[in-house]
Amino acid sequence: MAEADGSSRPFAGLSDVSISEDIPVEGDISMPTISSSQDDGFSTLDEPVKDTVLRDLKAVGNKFVHVLYPKKSKALLRDWDLWGPLLLCVTLALLLQGGSVDSKDDGGPQFAEVFVIIWFGSVIITLNSKLLGGTISFFQSLCVLGYCIMPLTVAMVVCRIVLLGSSGTVSFAVRLVVVSASFGWSTFASTAFLADSQPQNRKALVVYPVFLFYFVIGWMILTFAPAQ
Template sequence: MSESTSSLPSTLEEPVWKTILTELQQIGVKLFFVLVPINRKVNILAKWDLWGPLVLCMTFAMFLSFNAPSGQGDIMFATGFFIVWIGAVVVTVNAIILGSNISIFQSVCLLGYCIAPLVLAEAINTLLGLVGLDIIFIKLVVTFISFVWSTFAALSFFFKTVEMKKVALVLYPVILFFLAIAWLILVC
């Protein structure tokens, strides 16, 4: 083995806890860029991952199943999981067909992290329901704010990946994706 190849960092030789902490730190950085969309000069998608989106999707599906009517928790969990992952793939394929210069894994990673405000809205709505404040107006306001937040975070990334004349064709499905998730939060 050449010396340049052996000097590359390897997670196979480090302790498991160090690898887990490194991954959690990277997830935290990506969540920060989604939750605080101020500095877009750093390309956080250069090193994509699917751990953060998986955790967010599982959390979202768990809250949906928790709020489901009796006996329908499994169906709501599967519905939430299906909508997030299949929706992200459909939006990605649409963007790639329209000439976006983003890879499928980068896009799924981005969309997965951008559901964080919607997951937060589902958690807030669940907690409000537990304390007896299940008022539709509060649920609507919280969900709308998180929808706008998620959409803004995703659109600011997608806007840079496609030609100007095709922007609307790429951004419209992104908006529909987050609208479907927000609607699922409202009806559950």
């Protein structure tokens, strides 16, 4: 239609442009730019890389604090990330790497084993909680379970230090106490975060696999012995 008009009257298009109806359209165009510049205080495009990394690290560290002091907070659930779990998982696997059952082919399966246990276990627990009718999302649950490994990673560091000193009955007793405490802590913290999303009467069914998961990891840490 417009083309037909344009072919009949060559300058009709120009006169159309200057019609005053276009003015509100300009206003409309300027509105999004204003709103985006208001949001721009939050833009991360032109900040130094250091700021970006530090902000992410701060977010991860903030979540660590939440795990160490597990009060009913939604922060760990609301903005989940998998950086912290990855960091903790790799740290734990590397610390467990040195000692191996078989001293000849050192550690090869060990790293993979820890890695697989942690991620596979988390996925199983998450699927289980979904199947039992939990309202938590997949990655939220992975995030919580991954962050709650932190006490166990700390226990691993302590065990390493204790094992540097001696490897007698006393050191075993110390390690047992440390690992048991951190195992309890991990289970308690993850339960505090996850239990709210579950049906009230089924909490025990959700907690059992979590308990088993941290128990296996804790037991691996306890039986760890560095290679001579």
